[in-house]
Amino acid sequence: MKIKKILLTILLAACTLTACSNSNTSNDDDSKSVALITDGNINDQSFNQSACEGLEDYGQEYKLNKGSDGYQYFQVNSPNDLQNGINKAIHQKYHTILGIGDEAESAIISAAKKNPKKNFVIIDDTIKSHKNIVSIRFRKDEGAYLAGVAAASETKTGKVGFIGGANNAVISSFKRGFTRGVNDQAKKMHKKVTIYRQNVGNFTDTARAKSIASYMYGKKADIIFHAAGDAGNGLFQTAKFINQARPAKDRVWVIGVDTDQSNLGKYYAKGGQEANFVLTSVVTGVNRATKNIASRSYQGKFPGGKTIVYGLKNNVVSITPGQISPNAWKNIQIARNQILSKKIKF
Incomplete structure (x- = not known):
């Protein structure tokens, strides 16, 4: 009986340690968390700003806070800093990471290969043959x-x-x-x-x-x-x-x-x-596309490996x-x- 109690105590201790370890793993990579890496000024009155607004809309809809358990954007001021921005998001344990433009392509491919359990998105470009990368294009x-x-x-x-x-x-x-x-x-x-x-x-x-x-x-x-x-x-x-x-x-x-x-x-x-003097504006609904892909990731429906195209047909x-x-x-x-x-x- 004493031996059984000792073994039971050891087993419980081991389970406790395992639970703690699993808990840390979950916190390290919250499946609901989303990060956006810009390709320039967040307040550019254009593409980056629209993408950030979409991320904000995503956070509000799902009642998430800014931070590693919710959403965040990282401003990158030059193409040379894109890899650093993506690495920063990975280090802070974001699960779905979005990058903008063709200059982000190589950095996203590199990160996706090293982090196969994370989701990556490239906005306004196409990356093929990677199951954990989604490409978003606009007409x-x-x-x-x-x-x-x-x-x-x-x-x-x-x-x-x-x-x-x-x-x-x-x-x-x-x-x-x-x-x-x-x-x-x-x-x-x-x-x-x-x-x-x-x-x-x-x-x-x-x-x-x-x-x-x-x-x-x-x-x-x-x-x-x-x-x-x-x-x-x-x-x-x-x-x-x-x-x-x-x-x-x-x-x-x-x-x-x-x-x-x-x-x-x-x-x-x-x-x-x-x-x-602004006659009109051609609107690219980057905000809608950003919110949509973040929401699909939140719902466990991340369309890895696919290219999603938005245009006049869906009013984006x-x-x-x-x-x-x-x-x-x-x-x-x-x-x-x-x-x-x-x-x-x-």
């Missing part, structure tokens, strides 16, 4: 096409512009969609529209974007669409500078990207009139009415319906 060409229809419909000078950010596939998709939208609508309206196109080379060089915008407006472009992230602020600065010296009726326009950027277009025209990609004229808005809706019915294919 940028669809939204940009509608921006092109708007620009061709509204231009008074017959000259419009496009300013891209980095030289990558995503920006090329924006450029192609916008160019085709302008050309198709111009053809329908029997008018000639010239398109100026140039990339900044990155998403941070505001001064470079400002210089490009000055050149395009100087060449009589009256509408410029940008897909340049934080660098796009240079375009807004240029448009504001030009418009402040003109009557509101002679303003030059900006088409915003990723979020409704109309708040960036407020200014006072010559004579003191309050006005706004859209264009705002902004200050578009009724006739131009009608043209946009016709084009949207043609895309959805696949009469316009990309």
Whole structure:
């Protein structure tokens, strides 16, 4: 009997130690926790900010706190810091880790291989053949096409512009969609529209974007669409500078990207009139996509190995009415319906 009691005591002690160990493992990797690694300024009024808003929405819906047992975002200021940002999230025991853009690809692949039990997400790029990575893509060409229809419909000078950010596939998709939208609508309206196109080379060089915008407006472009992230602020600065010296009726326009950027277009025209130079914005619902994938992970339904594509069909990609004229808005809706019915294919 004494021997049995001794063995029982040892067994209970061992079970207690095992339970403690399992408890620590659970705390070390809370299956509900989500971290977002940005590819630039959190408050960029664009892609990063929208993704962060989606993460906040996720936390609120599931009543989670910021921290390793809930959700958090890590701001990364340069591509060289992406791996460090991901490693920091791993070290702090986040279970699902989201990275943004093609520059995060190698860092996410490396982390996913070393941490096969964690979930990884790349937003705005595709990574194939990894069961613990989900890719999220957006039909940028669809939204940009509608921006092109708007620009061709509204231009008074017959000259419009496009300013891209980095030289990558995503920006090329924006450029192609916008160019085709302008050309198709111009053809329908029997008018000639010239398109100026140039990339900044990155998403941070505001001064470079400002210089490009000055050149395009100087060449009589009256509408410029940008897909340049934080660098796009240079375009807004240029448009504001030009418009402040003109009557509101002679303003030059900006088409915003990723979020409704109309708040960036407020200014006072010559004579003191309050006005706004944002014609419309092409909205990419990064917030909705971020919340959706975080929620699926929370519910134990993480779609590992898949690529999820969002576009006009599910209203994640859209264009705002902004200050578009009724006739131009009608043209946009016709084009949207043609895309959805696949009469316009990309």
